[in-house]
Amino acid sequence: MSTSKSVSSSSEDDNELRRGPWTLEEDNLLSQYISSHGEGRWNLLAKRSGLKRTGKSCRLRWLNYLKPDVKRGNLTPQEQLIILELHSKWGNRWSKIAQNLPGRTDNEIKNYWRTRIQKQARHLKIDTDSREFQELVRRFWMPRLLQKAKESSSSAMSIQNQATPMPFDGVSQHSTVGTIPSHSHTPWQGPCMNEAGPTYMDQHEQNSDSEHNNGSCISLSESANFPKVPQHFGRTTITQYHALNNNDFGTFTYDGYNVSNNVYEMDNFKTPTTRVAEDAQYPTGDCQMVGSNWVNSDFACNMWNMDELWQFSKLQK
């Protein structure tokens, strides 16, 4: 990218399109135009708004950054779990995966995958397309994310009980631009929720379960009765996602064992295959994090104990 050059605005460049980082003035111009004219017709928007940007660039800026319901900040363990799950199912279908994470953009998810997941895989010299990697995700990373999700939900509960507002995802903040979306009245509602109803399922699955889906936003009290929608991932079946109402992350099944409310039974993850890894010391109870406070630290850096991960990956080979 030749940003430094292209961003310049000498007189000879005045009629040229701008590139590179957006300025505050451009953001304001775009936001104001969209607030009065609405989204869409991006090329026309680009011309009429006075922005020296392509329609594509305007669209991208709006969708990935300026749009009021764009969530900022680190992905929560729940969101990471969903990404891992859906990526295993759909591959690099970032926009499709993003549809199941309200407020998250395909770009963000893509970046997360490349900078965090692929990085870990590289360190382990594992191809992310390989079966080996899938196993690692399923047997190592997902259980940990589950654990963290549960921990975070219980910590959120204690914090909520103190009537102290706090973003669920620790360091993240909601967008400073615009308003917090209506579905954000709870920090994270789980993958099934958005204003149009459950979104974790793809459309086909929703339709197949339509008797449970009235098409409206599922209230938190209703969420406990959210229909079971099996999501198959290898031998892993997520039988039920529901909202974090009452800080209940929901019920997951790994190899047929429930991981429910306050009990996280790591033994349930042991299968004839993974029992071999007993000496690899699955974490019990507390998670083995490099950092002491994962909620407030950089999740990407502290998520995995690389030694442990390495050991695990060796055992899988």
Added chain:
DNA sequence: AAATGACACAACCGCCGATGA
């Protein structure tokens, strides 16, 4: 304090399918 490297993420690019003239 400066140099260097690693990282995260915003932004761009090229391709492709949908749509309308």
Added chain:
DNA sequence: ATCATCGGCGGTTGTGTCATT
């Protein structure tokens, strides 16, 4: 049926920031 335009998607790159040396 053809062509042009637009919007969306996935891949890639540039840049700012922070940590380390």
